[in-house]
Amino acid sequence: MRMVDLKLDFNNIQKKPTRDGYGEGLVESGAKNPNVVALGADITASVRVDWFRDQYLDRFISIGIAEQNQVGIAAGLSLTGKVPFVTNYGVFLAGRAWDQIRTTVCYANLNVKLGGAHGGISVGPDGATHQALEEISIMRCLPNMKVVVPADSNETKKATLAAAEIYGPVYIRFGREKVPSITNEDTPFELGEAYCVREGTDVAIIACGVMVYESLVAAEELAKEGIRAMVINNHTVKPLDAKTLIEAARVTGAVVTAEEHQVAGGMGSAVLELLAQSCPVPAKMVGVYDRFGESGDPDVLMKEFGLTSVNVADAVREVLKMKKNAVNREE
Amino acid sequence: MRSNLNEEQLLEKSRWLRINILKMLSKAGSGHPGGSLSAIDILGVLYNNVLQHDPENPHWKERDRLILSKGHICPALYAVLADCGYFHEDELNGLRKYGSMLQGHPCMNKTPGVEVSGGSLGQGLSIATGIALGGRMNQEDFRVYCLMGDGEIQEGQIWEAAMAAGHYKLDHLCGIVDYNGMQIDGAVDEVMTINPCKDKWLAFNWNVIEVDGHDVLKVEEAFKQAEAHKGKPTVIIANTVKGKGVSFMENSAAWHGAAPNHAQLEEALTGLEIKRGVDTK
Ligand SMILES: Cc1ncc(C[n+]2csc(CCOP(=O)(O)OP(=O)(O)O)c2C)c(N)n1
Numbered sequence: 237m238r239m240v241d242l243k244l245d246f247n248n249i250q251k252k253p254t255r256d257g258y259g260e261g262l263v264e265s266g267a268k269n270p271n272v273v274a275l276g277a278d279i280t281a282s283v284r285v286d287w288f289r290d291q292y293l294d295r296f297i298s299i300g301i302a303e304q305n306q307v308g309i310a311a312g313l314s315l316t317g318k319v320p321f322v323t324n325y326g327v328f329l330a331g332r333a334w335d336q337i338r339t340t341v342c343y344a345n346l347n348v349k350l351g352g353a354h355g356g357i358s359v360g361p362d363g364a365t366h367q368a369l370e371e372i373s374i375m376r377c378l379p380n381m382k383v384v385v386p387a388d389s390n391e392t393k394k395a396t397l398a399a400a401e402i403y404g405p406v407y408i409r410f411g412r413e414k415v416p417s418i419t420n421e422d423t424p425f426e427l428g429e430a431y432c433v434r435e436g437t438d439v440a441i442i443a444c445g446v447m448v449y450e451s452l453v454a455a456e457e458l459a460k461e462g463i464r465a466m467v468i469n470n471h472t473v474k475p476l477d478a479k480t481l482i483e484a485a486r487v488t489g490a491v492v493t494a495e496e497h498q499v500a501g502g503m504g505s506a507v508l509e510l511l512a513q514s515c516p517v518p519a520k521m522v523g524v525y526d527r528f529g530e531s532g533d534p535d536v537l538m539k540e541f542g543l544t545s546v547n548v549a550d551a552v553r554e555v556l557k558m559k560k561n562a563v564n565r566e567e
Numbered sequence: 568m569r570s571n572l573n574e575e576q577l578l579e580k581s582r583w584l585r586i587n588i589l590k591m592l593s594k595a596g597s598g599h600p601g602g603s604l605s606a607i608d609i610l611g612v613l614y615n616n617v618l619q620h621d622p623e624n625p626h627w628k629e630r631d632r633l634i635l636s637k638g639h640i641c642p643a644l645y646a647v648l649a650d651c652g653y654f655h656e657d658e659l660n661g662l663r664k665y666g667s668m669l670q671g672h673p674c675m676n677k678t679p680g681v682e683v684s685g686g687s688l689g690q691g692l693s694i695a696t697g698i699a700l701g702g703r704m705n706q707e708d709f710r711v712y713c714l715m716g717d718g719e720i721q722e723g724q725i726w727e728a729a730m731a732a733g734h735y736k737l738d739h740l741c742g743i744v745d746y747n748g749m750q751i752d753g754a755v756d757e758v759m760t761i762n763p764c765k766d767k768w769l770a771f772n773w774n775v776i777e778v779d780g781h782d783v784l785k786v787e788e789a790f791k792q793a794e795a796h797k798g799k800p801t802v803i804i805a806n807t808v809k810g811k812g813v814s815f816m817e818n819s820a821a822w823h824g825a826a827p828n829h830a831q832l833e834e835a836l837t838g839l840e841i842k843r844g845v846d847t848k
Pocket of ligand 1: 599603637687715745747
């Protein structure tokens, strides 16, 4: 398992939206590869594709408000050797164009990149219609698809660059709000490779997106109680890094998953599908439990929907009880 | 490859392709004859006299592309591709069977000559638009064709794509609507009318040509006119008969998605056998 010391000073962490990392990654991909093109859908600036457009106007294609067509045209472009990036709000991209993504893109295994913006409840005031909480489930169930949920802006940039370099469909989920930058330019990133950001032996917290930061904060709190929690940044939901995840479960004997997404079918489900078959251990899941979001301030919503370090720490305490009971039963 | 067949040769080709479609469907025991038979004359003309393509080299970069948006009529496409030599005619016997290269709906990664996978209606014109845009960006001058059903154009995505192709003035894109007037539930006009069809395409900034989709020379002429028309994509509205060429299938919604049994196949083949020399004048 790869260990990465983030050298964090919790009192002094910069914040930046992951969409900025996507925008930067797209521009850099465009500089590296003249075949990279971007399709806009009337929300170009809010998903940071304007940065690419302003640099490479001749490689920007305006589609208008037509998500299904946006995906279909990208499929056609990929058939002429282009590396098209389709960017849209996650709800509309993954939801409205799901059949196009499934049949036209994934079944044919076309080289189309999907940037799912405004992921999670932290979209805030726009409310339930705009808060994507289901995309990880409905994207990861598609054969040939890869799904990445980066932890911060730096990692989103790296994921975007990586997506441009590999062949095949990739869905990158990112958000609108500023989130703590826990990685830096030099932090290693390999698509499909989870890594440990905090060592521990009592429990493994497996997180993605902004929940990696929340999990680190929770681990810090738990340490005061003598609980040693390992934290894994599981940025690639598909393909899962089975080796790292099984090792984490084996070493600690208990798992908590944490994601800003429905627990049904999300990253945690993916991890537990794996562990139930390969290394079953007591588990708890932090995520949204079968509810739609609501309007509100992002911070308020994260609390209301149980997506903070407090919830992660509570889940750890619960799972440790399960672990203890399981051990007692065995004895 | 352009064979430049004359009318007699094209009609004989069509007759032969119809026979293969029926045999393959009968053998498969399921599939879609109605829309295959209405479109086969158009596909025959395209692959023999219009498209620049090379069956020896299906991925040749400069080839013209046909995007089959109404994927359910792939038996018609398979018959034509086999006839052109993309794969051996024996493959047709495997249609819809496990392990076959010929899937129930088109799969580009299994079948040589199939440009895109599909079967979920309404998606092809977007793909064709993307290919046309990419070709233009790459300064390649191939043409892109997209065959749609008349029922299929009830799908909203078709009109998203039509809007985009018109907007980008993709004059190397040519749509074809197989206007056979029927879909599964019955007549298109009763299920959900698409009329005035011509005016819709005109309103989306397309050039429109109407043609008898079974008159092979007129169809060929329409493709030439489409190629000559600059500044706009062209759609050819081809008036056709669903099930064309098999008397008991013609204009029948029941034959949209049912394969002929042995006796029905015999009857259909006898009819087509008699046609030899009748249609060919
Ligand atoms: C998105 C989608 N919805 C429904 C179907 C089922 N379906 C297959 S063929 C068909 C009717 C198509 O009618 P038309 O486009 O007129 O085709 P044709 O008459 O030429 O066979 C339908 C509804 C489908 N394949 N895809």
